[in-house]
Amino acid sequence: MTDTLSTAVSHELDGNALLDAYRTMRTIRAFEERLHDEFATGEIPGFVHLYAGEEASATGVCLHLDDRDAIASTHRGHGHCIAKGVDVKAMMAEIYGRRTGSCHGKGGSMHIADLSKGMLGANGIVGGGPPLICGTALAAKQKGTGGVGVAFFGDGASNQGTTLEAMNLASVWQLPAIFVAENNGYAEATSSTWSVAADNIADRAAGFGMPGVIVDGFDFFAVHEAAAEAIQRAREGGGPTLIEVKFTRYFGHFEGDQQTYRAGEVAYARENLDCLKRFRARVTETGQVEAARLDAVDAQVADLIDAAVEEAKAAPKPTAADLETDVYIEY
Amino acid sequence: MARTISYREALGEALAQEMERDESVIVLGEDNAGGAGSPGEDDAWGGVLGVTKGLYHRFPGRVLDTPISESAFVGAAIGAATSGLRPVAELMFIDFMGVCFDQIFNQAAKFRYMFGGKAKTPVVIRTMYGAGLRAAAQHSQALYPIFTHIPGLKVVVPSSPYEAKGLLIQSIRDDDPVIFCEHKAMYDVTGDVPEDSYTIPFGEAGVVRDGDDVTIVAIGRMVSVAEEAAKQLAESGVEAEIIDPRTTSPLDTETILESVENTGRLVVVDEATPRCNLATDISALVAKEAFGSLRAPIEMVTAPHTPVPFSDALEDLYIPDAQRVANAVKTVVEWKR
Numbered sequence: 001m002t003d004t005l006s007t008a009v010s011h012e013l014d015g016n017a018l019l020d021a022y023r024t025m026r027t028i029r030a031f032e033e034r035l036h037d038e039f040a041t042g043e044i045p046g047f048v049h050l051y052a053g054e055e056a057s058a059t060g061v062c063l064h065l066d067d068r069d070a071i072a073s074t075h076r077g078h079g080h081c082i083a084k085g086v087d088v089k090a091m092m093a094e095i096y097g098r099r100t101g102s103c104h105g106k107g108g109s110m111h112i113a114d115l116s117k118g119m120l121g122a123n124g125i126v127g128g129g130p131p132l133i134c135g136t137a138l139a140a141k142q143k144g145t146g147g148v149g150v151a152f153f154g155d156g157a158s159n160q161g162t163t164l165e166a167m168n169l170a171s172v173w174q175l176p177a178i179f180v181a182e183n184n185g186y187a188e189a190t191s192s193t194w195s196v197a198a199d200n201i202a203d204r205a206a207g208f209g210m211p212g213v214i215v216d217g218f219d220f221f222a223v224h225e226a227a228a229e230a231i232q233r234a235r236e237g238g239g240p241t242l243i244e245v246k247f248t249r250y251f252g253h254f255e256g257d258q259q260t261y262r263a264g265e266v267a268y269a270r271e272n273l274d275c276l277k278r279f280r281a282r283v284t285e286t287g288q289v290e291a292a293r294l295d296a297v298d299a300q301v302a303d304l305i306d307a308a309v310e311e312a313k314a315a316p317k318p319t320a321a322d323l324e325t326d327v328y329i330e331y
Numbered sequence: 332m333a334r335t336i337s338y339r340e341a342l343g344e345a346l347a348q349e350m351e352r353d354e355s356v357i358v359l360g361e362d363n364a365g366g367a368g369s370p371g372e373d374d375a376w377g378g379v380l381g382v383t384k385g386l387y388h389r390f391p392g393r394v395l396d397t398p399i400s401e402s403a404f405v406g407a408a409i410g411a412a413t414s415g416l417r418p419v420a421e422l423m424f425i426d427f428m429g430v431c432f433d434q435i436f437n438q439a440a441k442f443r444y445m446f447g448g449k450a451k452t453p454v455v456i457r458t459m460y461g462a463g464l465r466a467a468a469q470h471s472q473a474l475y476p477i478f479t480h481i482p483g484l485k486v487v488v489p490s491s492p493y494e495a496k497g498l499l500i501q502s503i504r505d506d507d508p509v510i511f512c513e514h515k516a517m518y519d520v521t522g523d524v525p526e527d528s529y530t531i532p533f534g535e536a537g538v539v540r541d542g543d544d545v546t547i548v549a550i551g552r553m554v555s556v557a558e559e560a561a562k563q564l565a566e567s568g569v570e571a572e573i574i575d576p577r578t579t580s581p582l583d584t585e586t587i588l589e590s591v592e593n594t595g596r597l598v599v600v601d602e603a604t605p606r607c608n609l610a611t612d613i614s615a616l617v618a619k620e621a622f623g624s625l626r627a628p629i630e631m632v633t634a635p636h637t638p639v640p641f642s643d644a645l646e647d648l649y650i651p652d653a654q655r656v657a658n659a660v661k662t663v664v665e666w667k668r
Contacts, residue, residue, distance in 0.1 A: 045465035094641075097643055098642070103641075105644070110467055111468060124467065124469030125426070125427065156399035160430065161400070161430075189367075190361070191370075261365060262369065262370065318642050320648055323635060323637065
């Protein structure tokens with residue numbers, strides 16, 4: 001039941017759509033690289049897990065989604081947030097613990113959410129998201145919105161009971177759900193080649209009676225194509241799909257991880273596999289987008305990230321009056 | 332001989348000495364060695380807390396990394412404990428109990444009773460609790476009251492490197508399931524710890540400081556917060572007695588009651604949220620058993636009834652500090668009918 005997709009054609013995307021995709025991926029990359037630098041200064045509190053290297057997954061999937069659709073994310077959630085349209089400045093302010101942040105400083109990096117955008121939150125619990133997505137998909141199905149739910153989870157979460165139960169339930173109920181297993185090679189420091197007993201996470205789809213697909217996660221077009229098919233099937237009542245996206249995490253499990261368990265694969269991936277480099281090469285070679293337009297996006301994104309950091313640092317922190325609010329709607 | 336070592340090192344030493352002493356002791360958890368199947372260093376992490384670093388090579392085959400499957404490996408530790416091993420499982424953050432709680436509270440905790448006294452489940456679940464590292468709502472909770480609530484579990488909350496080592500060794504040798512709660516802001520705290528192996532018995536509170544004016548019962552990291560408050564209070568002539576229960580289950584009620592009978596005043600300091608926590612539990616005990624000795628209403632210093640906030644500005648307000656403890660002591664000392 002598992003198919004490996006070859007690099008797909010991009011006939012569905014016109015120049016503007018390609019530029020949007022590039023902008024999203026570039027924004028995620030710039031956001032994460034900047035956080036990596038800022039974290040080293042000691043100014044960013046708490047635990048930060050970066051998504052750099054994995055941009056094609058969030059972008060390739062979320063480009064098909066709109067406000068009817070919900071996604072659930074992981075502790076490595078910044079990329080999913082950006083791809084689903086969460087305000088970048090509010091995200092940065094949240095990570096800095098400011099009152100102007102997406103969650104008013106109460107959530108932090110691991111809990112950024114924007115329900116108005118169908119972004120159910122990054123998640124501090126491995127495997128926390130997939131069951132929730134069964135719920136959003138059930139709601140979409142009951143209400144007949146045509147919406148879908150997408151659960152992003154890692155290779156680590158692919159071994160959690162919650163994830164496996166959710167996939168079974170989604171299939172039993174024929175829910176409009178898509179399970180995107182982002183296999184970046186490591187659950188913390190543990191290799192997925194060790195922790196996942198099957199050859200591929202996607203192989204498990206057969207056990208849950210749904211199609212399983214493996215895609216090259218560094219190839220935006222491959223992800224985009226696989227997601228198009230799964231999302232269309234879900235919207236048309238055809239039930240869930242498991243998509244395994246394979247790539248390499250560019251940074252450590254968390255910022256500060258010394259990564260002594262790794263051996264050079266990041267440098268190789270950055271040089272030879274990188275999703276942004278490959279995207280740029282392809283769309284400029286085919287003449288779909290001029291290099292100058294991509295350069296302009298790069299500059300705009302750099303300015304946006306600069307402004308986001310500057311504004312976050314200048315923004316006020318929450319105060320004592322905020323400590324006990326928002327626990328309940330009414331109490 | 333005592334040397335000054337960290338809370339982290341004290342825990343690691345306890346594990347190593349027990350693994351040396353007893354072949355049935357095994358250690359398991361996520362990245363407890365670290366780097367399984369990876370191209371670089373093995374034993375790369377020693378757990379996310381670094382507590383188990385070095386054990387992997389020293390005790391071949393007895394330090395097991397696990398997939399991120401808490402129900403499976405915590406359950407496996409429990410099952411192995413029923414079958415002759417003494418597993419020490421690491422549940423990385425206490426917050427993750429949500430993923431595997433059934434194995435702990437419906438299985439491990441109940442075997443002995445349900446099976447008519449025939450089962451023995453000598454498992455230790457080491458887990459990290461507490462706020463202060465800006466780790467936010469799902470990685471910062473002080474959930475030991477939930478475990479304390481469950482008959483059949485023993486619950487340990489060590490307050491210093493010395494306590495950590497002696498209590499962990501006791502936990503491993505204990506024949507019942509033990510939840511061992513380590514505060515995440517304490518791993519680098521240092522203190523005098525004997526090099527030789529030693530145990531601290533369960534259910535025997537430590538009297539950390541003597542005093543006649545007020546009894547402060549403090550849990551885990553709150554013991555050091557209470558000590559800081561006591562120093563401050565001594566300057567204004569108020570002498571606090573500080574009691575560290577060490578284990579919330581079993582609870583040394585005798586030492587607490589004796590102290591309150593002497594001081595007539597009680598402040599309980601508990602980092603957990605205020606409903607059904609150790610502060611309410613101990614306050615109820617004292618209100619019932621030492622009512623006649625009380626010269627003022629009991630004060631409880633706890634976190635507010637909220638999840639743990641992320642922003643440092645809020646988290647610093649959330650965690651009980653020495654000033655709040657001192658204020659509570661002043662309230663009970665100055666109270667007049």
